[in-house]
Each structure stands twice: as C-alpha cells, then as structure tokens.
Amino acid sequence: MNKNNAPILSVKNLTKVFKRHGQPDFIAVNDVSFDVMNGECLGIIGESGSGKTTVANMIARFIDATSGSITLFGEDITHAKGESLKNVWRKMQMVFQMPMESFDPRMKLGESIGESLVNSGMSAGDVKNEVTRLLSLVGLSAEFYPRYPHEVSGGQCQRAAIARAIAIRPAMLICDEATSALDVTVQSEVIALLRRLIHEMDMTCLFICHDIALVQHFCDSAIVMQHGKIVERGKPGDIVRNPQDDYTKMLIDSVL
Amino acid sequence: MATIETAEKSANGANEILTYESVDISYDGLKVVSDVSFALHEGECLGIVGESGSGKSTLIRAAMGLLGAGGLVTRGDIWYRGLDLPDVPRDEMRRINGEEIAMIFQDAGNALCPSRKIGDQLYESMLEHGNAERAEFTENISRLLERLRFDDTDRILGSYPFELSGGMRQRIGIASAMMMNPKILLADEPTSALDVVAQKDVVEEMKIIKDVYHTSIIIVTHNIGVARELSDTLLVMKDGHAVEYGPTNDVLTNPQSDYTKKLISSVIGLKR
Numbered sequence: 032m033n034k035n036n037a038p039i040l041s042v043k044n045l046t047k048v049f050k051r052h053g054q055p056d057f058i059a060v061n062d063v064s065f066d067v068m069n070g071e072c073l074g075i076i077g078e079s080g081s082g083k084t085t086v087a088n089m090i091a092r093f094i095d096a097t098s099g100s101i102t103l104f105g106e107d108i109t110h111a112k113g114e115s116l117k118n119v120w121r122k123m124q125m126v127f128q129m130p131m132e133s134f135d136p137r138m139k140l141g142e143s144i145g146e147s148l149v150n151s152g153m154s155a156g157d158v159k160n161e162v163t164r165l166l167s168l169v170g171l172s173a174e175f176y177p178r179y180p181h182e183v184s185g186g187q188c189q190r191a192a193i194a195r196a197i198a199i200r201p202a203m204l205i206c207d208e209a210t211s212a213l214d215v216t217v218q219s220e221v222i223a224l225l226r227r228l229i230h231e232m233d234m235t236c237l238f239i240c241h242d243i244a245l246v247q248h249f250c251d252s253a254i255v256m257q258h259g260k261i262v263e264r265g266k267p268g269d270i271v272r273n274p275q276d277d278y279t280k281m282l283i284d285s286v287l
Numbered sequence: 288m289a290t291i292e293t294a295e296k297s298a299n300g301a302n303e304i305l306t307y308e309s310v311d312i313s314y315d316g317l318k319v320v321s322d323v324s325f326a327l328h329e330g331e332c333l334g335i336v337g338e339s340g341s342g343k344s345t346l347i348r349a350a351m352g353l354l355g356a357g358g359l360v361t362r363g364d365i366w367y368r369g370l371d372l373p374d375v376p377r378d379e380m381r382r383i384n385g386e387e388i389a390m391i392f393q394d395a396g397n398a399l400c401p402s403r404k405i406g407d408q409l410y411e412s413m414l415e416h417g418n419a420e421r422a423e424f425t426e427n428i429s430r431l432l433e434r435l436r437f438d439d440t441d442r443i444l445g446s447y448p449f450e451l452s453g454g455m456r457q458r459i460g461i462a463s464a465m466m467m468n469p470k471i472l473l474a475d476e477p478t479s480a481l482d483v484v485a486q487k488d489v490v491e492e493m494k495i496i497k498d499v500y501h502t503s504i505i506i507v508t509h510n511i512g513v514a515r516e517l518s519d520t521l522l523v524m525k526d527g528h529a530v531e532y533g534p535t536n537d538v539l540t541n542p543q544s545d546y547t548k549k550l551i552s553s554v555i556g557l558k559r
Binding site: 079184214222244247248281282284 | 338339453454482485487490509512513515553554556557558559
C-alpha cells in the first residue's frame with residue numbers, strides 16, 4: 032500500500048441510530064464520510080450533541096456503527112472484534128476528555144501506562160524502563176510512576192493519559208476533547224506536547240474539539256458537524272475566514 | 288499592580304457594595320488565600336481569573352459562608368452594607384443568601400431535582416424566602432424568563448431537567464438566582480461546562496442581568512474571553528494571591544505581572 036496516497040483512515044457513509052424506548056429513533060450520526068491522510072491532523076468541530084464523540088466511539092469500536100464502513104490502513108474494521116480488534120487498538124489509541132476518569136483509580140499511573148506493553152509481551156524490567164522514558168517524554172518525572180490518578184493534577188493526569196496512548200507507538204491518535212477540561216495555561220502546554228509527539232512519532236490524528244480556535248491552531252483540515260451531519264469541510268483557516276454554512280458562521284460568532 | 292483606587296475610578300464613583308479587606312482564608316490550617324483586597328461597586332461586574340487551585344472560587348464562597356467544615360476566614364473582613372459577613376450569625380446569613388447575595392455554580396443543572404418539573408422546583412425555592420401565590424409566582428417567573436430572552440417559557444416551566452440541554456439548564460439556574468432580585472450575583476465558572484454556543488447564550492443572559500437589573504456581579508472564570516466580554520474590572524489570582532487588579536481593558540492590554548502575561552499569552556484565540 033502506498034502510504035502517501037491512500038488514506039490512513041477512511042470513513043464512508045457512517046451512520047449511528049439509537050433506539051429509544053417509546054420515542055422515535057435518534058439519528059446521532061447521519062451519513063458521515065471523510066478521509067484522514069498520513070500525517071494529517073483532522074479536526075471535528077461542533078457543539079454538544081452534534082455527534083462528534085459518537086463518530087470517534089464508532090471508529091475506536093467502542094460502539095457498533097448502524098451502517099457505513101470504517102477502513103484503517105486499507106482494512107475494514109467496521110465490525111472488528113476479538114483478535115482483530117486488539118490489532119486495531121495497536122494501531123489506534125485514544126485520549127479522552129476527563130483524564131482522571133479515564134484511568135483505573137486503583138492502579139498506579141505507571142502500571143496503567145505500561146499495561147499495553149505488558150500485554151504485548153515485554154519483560155517487566157523493560158516495561159519499567161520504557162514507562163520511565165514515556166513519562167519523561169510527556170514532561171513528567173519518574174516520581175509519577177507510583178502515584179495514583181487522584182494524587183496528581185488534571186494537567187499531569189492528561190499528560191499521563193497521553194503517555195499511555197503512545198506507549199505502543201500507534202500510528203493513529205484520536206483526541207476526544209483532550210484539552211477541554213484543562214486551564215488555559217495547562218491547555219496550551221498539552222497542545223504543544225501533542226503537536227511535538229505527533230510530529231516526532233509521525234502520527235496521524237483525529238482531533239475532536241468544540242473550540243474552533245483550538246482546531247484552527249492545531250489541525251491541518253477540519254469538518255464541522257451539526258445534528259449528526261457534516262455541514263462544512265476544508266482548511267480551518269479558510270473555514271474561519273470564509274464560512275459557507277450558516278451554522279459554521281454562528282459557531283464562529285460565538286467565540287469570545 | 289493597580290490599586291483599589293484605580294478600580295473605584297473605573298466604576299464612576301459608585302458606592303462599594305462588597306469590600307474585601309486583607310482577607311486570608313485557610314482550610315484546616317493551610318492558607319489558600321492570602322491578603323486579598325478588592326471592592327465590588329454597585330452595578331459593576333468584577334471578573335476573577337486564574338487557574339485551578341488559585342483560590343478564586345474560595346474567595347467568593349467566603350462571602351456566602353460556604354467554605355465548608357474545614358474552611359475559615361482567618362484574617363481580614365468582607366464588608367456588605369456594614370456587616371462583616373464572616374461574623375454574621377447563621378440565621379441572618381440564611382436570609383441574606385439568595386435574597387441579597389445569590390450564587391450560581393459551574394453546573395447549576397446538577398442542583399435541580401431530576402424527578403420534578405422546573406416550575407415546581409422554582410416555586411418551592413421561592414416559598415423558602417416567604418409566601419407567594421402560585422399564580423403570582425407564575426406571572427413573575429414568566430416575566431423574568433421573557434426578559435432574559437427565553438423562548439417558550441411555559442414549555443420550560445413544565446419540563447423536567449433532563450428534557451433541557453445543559454446550556455438551557457445553566458440559564459435556568461441563573462434565572463432562579465435572579466428570582467429574588469438580589470443585589471449581588473456571585474457566579475462560579477458559570478460557562479465552563481458549556482460549549483461555545485451555549486457559553487455565548489449564558490454570557491448574553493448575564494449581560495441582561497447587568498444592564499437591565501443593575502445587579503452587581505462577580506464572575507469567577509478561567510476563560511479570559513468571558514471575562515473580557517462581561518467584566519468592568521479584573522482581579523488575577525495566582526496561588527492564593529492577587530497578582531493584578533484593575534480595569535479589565537487595562538489588565539488585558541497592558542498586563543503588569545509576569546503571570547498575567549503568561550495567562551493571556553496561553554489563550555488560543557481565533558485568527559479571523
């Protein structure tokens with residue numbers, strides 16, 4: 032496969048319908064298609080309830096798609112399960128909005144970060160060394176290895192979550208509102224960290240964010256979602272300066 | 288650092304309604320706010336910005352007597368109409384809270400009972416502060432909601448909290464704080480849990496409160512954009528200390544302290 036021309040991730044006509052008891056079906060994601068090319072960082076923008084996270088959850092295979100297809104490195108992963116799903120997660124990892132809640136509260140940060148390495152068959156000694164290296168890569172000292180999630184700040188915890196995501200050197204990183212719960216000063220540090228790691232490790236990124244300013248700052252291209260549909264796509268700078276869709280205009284006007 | 292005098296000037300000589308004088312606050316003996324002084328004037332909106340753990344929420348909770356079991360104002364005074372709030376007896380505080388000084392939190396929606404309709408809940412909180420006929424209440428609350436530019440007030444009052452969006456619940460929380468027409472509204476991160484569109488709606492609602500009801504407002508936020516949009520004066524907190532205080536425009540365009548400079552430079556703005 033030619034890495035430069037074929038998309039790393041290809042989403043075609045993806046749809047998610049939630050059945051609701053006694054109420055009409057809810058179409059959370061409606062016929063969404065996009066490609067993410069090698070090394071590209073694609074932003075998905077939209078307000079709460081627009082379907083951004085549902086798209087991410089379908090791609091990460093946390094939930095099943097109702098229809099449509101998801102292709103990663105040319106392989107159809109729409110219905111991946113068992114061993115093939117484990118393979119998907121070796122190539123694709125996720126960073127979530129709430130760092131504390133994304134960790135097992137009873138596991139030390141170092142153990143959580145090293146879990147995927149242990150599962151991949153690395154020896155205990157090597158895991159320890161690698162976790163220490165990963166911690167320093169995200170700007171945390173080795174002192175954080177034995178700490179529990181509740182013993183560190185939100186920003187430190189998110190750095191640890193990034194270390195955990197990159198531990199098995201995935202080719203693709205999905206960030207779902209990864210910096211939304213952080214203070215501005217911490218947010219700008221974490222964004223700088225993500226940018227450096229994506230560049231150094233040659234990762235492709237899907238960056239889900241309701242903050243259009245952040246997407247403009249961070250992403251190469253962007254799509255705007257409303258009510259489960261894509262209403263606009265293009266370079267973030269073009270979208271901000273010359274929005275075509277009324278909803279996008281409203282979104283931009285709302286930024287203070 | 289700009290002094291209280293500069294801030295007074297910015298408020299066009301209006302009277303001070305809430306004054307913090309050299310306030311220290313400790314939790315279980317650990318000092319979390321240190322020597323903070325500022326004044327809120329009638330009709331003024333004061334923004335308090337800073338990152339998590341800087342003591343900004345603690346500051347306004349102290350005025351409400353909401354520091355919790357371990358928290359104590361260990362030095363200084365918080366003056367409201369001749370009363371030193373930390374020394375006011377509990378019963379008197381219960382009357383002041385809500386009627387004269389109201390507070391809204393980051394997730395006001397969580398403060399609503401999930402199994403009862405909005406209108407019933409708001410009526411109940413009204414009864415806590417005196418008698419009101421249901422018909423009169425409905426008329427008053429409808430007028431308030433209309434002024435705050437809610438569409439379809441009947442539907443909202445007849446809804447359960449889960450039937451409304453997070454942004455709408457937050458706006459209802461703010462409206463309920465305004466039911467008693469308080470002199471001071473303390474807002475603790477009222478937009479932080481919301482997306483940009485809902486955030487804008489909440490900011491617009493707070494503007495109406497300021498312009499139409501002339502309520503004095505303190506808004507605690509880590510969002511510089513929200514502070515810029517709403518506040519006349521700005522107090523920057525860092526590790527429990529006030530590092531800068533002055534008219535919002537001056538602080539944001541010509542920050543004096545290194546921390547304020549860092550805070551402003553961290554904001555990732557939209558390049559239009």
